Amino acid sequence: MAYDLVRENPWERTEAFGKLSPAHRTPAIHNPDRGVILADSRAICEYFEETVDKSPMINGTAVNRAEIRRLVALFDENFYADVTLPLLEERMKKRLVYRSPPDSKRLRDSMRLADEHLYYIDYLIDNRPWLAGSTMSLADLAAAAQISVADYLGGIDWSGHEQARSWYSVFKSRPSFRPLLSERMDVIQPPSHYADVNA
Amino acid sequence: MAYDLVRENPWERTEAFGKLSPAHRTPAIHNPDRGVILADSRAICEYFEETVDKSPMINGTAVNRAEIRRLVALFDENFYADVTLPLLEERMKKRLVYRSPPDSKRLRDSMRLADEHLYYIDYLIDNRPWLAGSTMSLADLAAAAQISVADYLGGIDWSGHEQARSWYSVFKSRPSFRPLLSERMDVIQPPSHYADVNA
Known part of the structure; x- marks a missing residue:
């Protein structure tokens, strides 16, 4: 498209x-x-x-499709509210719009919640090749979209999350995903591992 | 079912x-x-x-279906965050769990935002028989579900919203909806118009 x-x-x-x-x-x-x-x-x-006919992203039986949609909601709503939104507000909006320092307690809370979400990804990838089942789906895209923003803003500590890290590293090397990883915000630089497909 | x-x-x-x-x-x-x-x-x-074959709730062309899903998201996410959640926290959770008085500024804000959402429903009903188009859909169910909770908690001022009020009054008289309107929370009673299908 x-x-x-x-x-x-x-x-x-x-x-x-x-x-x-x-x-x-x-x-x-x-x-x-x-x-x-x-x-x-x-x-x-x-x-x-x-x-669009080619490459469906909500695939399989009605139960498979419900599992994909459950995980999309989990990342679009829960991960977003727990992790992405506080990071965007504290690290980006306060710097660019309000010119005030970030709230360090809110940053710590969001990183702790990110850690819980990564444990859940570890658990899913221990049981399945992709987040919602045997094939890549909209659930993986939704998760990677949220995680890439959180990772850019330094909110993700990958240590101890080998399953989540290896899932995300496969994702980072995909041709559709690599251009996104080369984009930069005006004043905020990502951590060095951010666009490294081997990290 | x-x-x-x-x-x-x-x-x-x-x-x-x-x-x-x-x-x-x-x-x-x-x-x-x-x-x-x-x-x-x-x-x-x-x-x-x-x-389930009978009575589809996400109906019509792909564009119609996208319009239904847009409105479901609007009520499930925006109306919920703007109106239902603050009302539930201030009027129910603070009373039952925290035993503390409600924050009157937050209540006023949520009622002001409810008013904006009702203006948007007026606008939709001025242009269509049901929220998402010519037939009842999941958009109407999602909106009525949020509004019924907000209305129970006294957060809806219907004055000046004749289109929204008439749409909701048709909804209240449906056999599937009436049993919901007879349910009561333990300690909080709804306003007198809440379950009145003629109000």
Whole structure:
């Protein structure tokens, strides 16, 4: 699927973006040729699942598909609220928007919760080749998307998580994922292991 | 679909419930006859959508279905975080668990945000018979589920929201919804209009 990426800061609540996503949530997709506007990450993924034939990401029996969707929700909602959101607010928003120092207790709490989530990934990968079962799925994409942001912001301590680390390292070497790892925020640099596919 | 309802307080994080829902999120479904365990509200709804023939709740073209899922996310995530969660914490959890008075500023904020969500429902109902289009869908169920909790806790001011009120009043009179409206929490009573289908 070809696309042009347009950057949007949702907190600015621009009128133009509100027409694509009334709740001002990213991501949204606009296809002017077909007159299609879609918002909400999972609604967009289900749409592609229904309209694009090749490489399904929500695969298998109804029970397999429910397991994929459970894990997508776990990473999109729980991991995001526990880890990604506090890291983004403390390490990025406070620096760029509020020019204030991060809350070190909130950072410690988010790193402790990240550790619990990594133990759960270790457990899943001990029992299955990929997070939701025998093939890669939207669950792996959702998990890797959250983890890559948390890892960029220094919130992930990989020590003691060999299963999670090896799962993520396979992911980092995928052609679709490598370009993402070369992107940089303006003022915040990631730790040295961040884009290293052997780390 | 026949079921027995089992009450669970997710904050108690019981080991038994963790086996059904590792993130200790409600709802979860256990069908011991088929050996099926499902967790996450949307994963469960998509599972029924795929396995039960009658009365689909995610209906129509791929674009229609994306619109239904966008609105489900809006109510499950945004309305919940803006309105339902603060009301539950301030009006229920503080009373039953912490025995402390509610934070009146947080209550006012949640009621102001509820008002914004009701304006959005007015706008949708001005343009369509049901929230996501021409037929009732999971979007209406998700919205009514959040609103009924907020309304029980006195967080909804219906004045000035005739479209939203008439949409919800049709919902309240449905046979599937009426039993829910007769349930009561132990110590908190709802406002007098709560279960009145003519209000």
